[in-house]
Structures are given as C-alpha cells and as structure tokens.
Amino acid sequence: MTDRPPVRIGISSCLLGEAVRYDGGHKRDRFLLDTLGPFVEWVAVCPEAELGLGTPREPIRLVHDAAAPQGVRLVTVKTGVDLTRRMRRFARRRVRALARENLSAYILKKDSPSCGLERVAVWRHADARERTGRGLFAEELRRQFPNLPIEEEGRLHDARLRENFIVRVFVYQRLRVLLSGRWKVRDLVAFHTAHKLDLMAHSVQAYRELGRLVAEAAQIPRAELARRYEDELMAALSRPATRARHANVLHHAAGHFKQTLDAATRQDLATVIDDFRRGLVPLIVPLTLVDHHARRLQVQYLTGQRYLDPDPRELLLRNHV
C-alpha cells in the first residue's frame, strides 16, 4: 500500500467510451481503460457536449482565417455557424476550473477540432486542408498548464512515447505533491537526487543545469526556485529518452561498482548493457541487473534512484523499450 494521493488524469470523454461524439459514437481506447485505468482517476471532459452542442450534432471543423486569433475559426461543416468565440470562452473557464482537480496529466483525442493537440486539419477551401492546427480546447489547456504532461491517445500506442509519457506523469505528480506542501530546500535536493538518472536519460545538459540550480537553491527565493525547477525539469523530460542515452546512464550506474564488483562480473554487466544498446534485449534486462547489484552491495545513491524502480511496476515500463 502507498499513502501517495491518486494520479488524476484529465481525458477526452469519448476515449473512455462515453457516447459523446458528433455521430453519437465513442472512441473507447482499450490501453487507457484496461491497462492504465487501474492506476489513475479519470477526469473526463467533452468540450463540445459541455458547450451544449448536443449529441448527435453537426460536425465542426477548423477553418483558416488570417484575421482570426491564431488564424483559425471553429465552424459547423454544413451550416457554417461560427462557434469560435463560444468555444474559446468555454475553454478558458473550463480549463481554469480544472486547476482545482489536481491533474497530473491530460490525454486528448487526436484529430478533433476541439481536443486534438497536433496536426489537426485546418480547411482552406472545401477540398483543401493542411494538418497544422490545434483544437481550441487543447490550445487553452496548453496555455494555462504549460508543464502538464499532455498527449494524444494515438501517440500512446507507440511504446517509446508511452513510456516517456508515463514517466513524466509520475514525476510531475511527485513534484506537485512536494511543491504544494511545506517543503524545505533539502526536500527539493532529495527529490532532485532521486531523479538524477531519469534526467540523464532524457538530457545530460538539463541534468547539469538543474544540478547547478539545486546547488544554488539556498540563494534563490523559494517561489522562483520552484517555478524554475518545475519548468526546466518538465521541459527536459519532454525530450524522449533514447536507447543510446539509456545505455550511457546504465554505464554511469555500473561505474559505481568499480571497487566492489570483480572484473568478470563487471564485464558481464557491460555486455548486457551493450546488448541493450544494440537492441538485442529490452531495457528491463540491464536495469534489473544494475538494481540487483545496487541492492546486494548497498550502493545508496543507486538504490534511491526512481529510474531503477519506475511507477507503477504493473505497467511493465522498461519491458518494451
């Protein structure tokens, strides 16, 4: 059992199987419901239904208009009713209200003119469109919560992107829990220390820069420190970890066994890490070996690393990359 508060994730309602789409259907996503669902609390929002457009309803789309804010308008396809102002006003209010929901992430339905995050169709003429848009609700979400991990359900079917997203969600939740309480500088230092290997896997440069920030923490006003740390950490984690960087992290971790492991065992470990680098085994194989040696030899720096013990175990993170 853990006393950690539940991870709350905002989500486009149709992905949970709610029949709120314009055609009266849904887009139930099995991975989200069956695999991720048991570990999170969903906060479902359907912007179009909540706006009062009804279900079923006339489909809507983004239309290019250079004179409109962000260059787009949201209009109904057949009757040409302009919903831009209504949706933007609704989105501002609804997203502001989400601040009370303690969200650690948001999952959006791709391609939707309301919910889509990237490459949403923007129509220039009846038969010409460009995939350059962002749904109006998604745009407001990104504006008000720049550090919140946000993904589209389609991208979560890619193992590497999915793993990256889940890591960001749980790191963000741990950081928000820390920063929303009565924290001391030493608590932030402990948090940073526990996430060093995670950070290295995403960006060595950010790992160094955040290390400098934390080293100077006592001289920085707390509100500024918290803001800068969160901004820089979440920006760093949004860069996907690569196989090469994971391998470098594992070699770095293995360096802690220089004095305590015999040469043959160190060579075995190096071989397994290189097998991973070449794509012959998944990350979980060298990771388990490093974790095993760290616990057996009681290397405190390593046993305290979240990287070696990702949340939640049952999601089998590290098995698919």
Ligand code: SF4
């Ligand atoms: S994509 Fe968004 S607006 Fe469309 S049905 Fe799903 S939740 Fe509602």
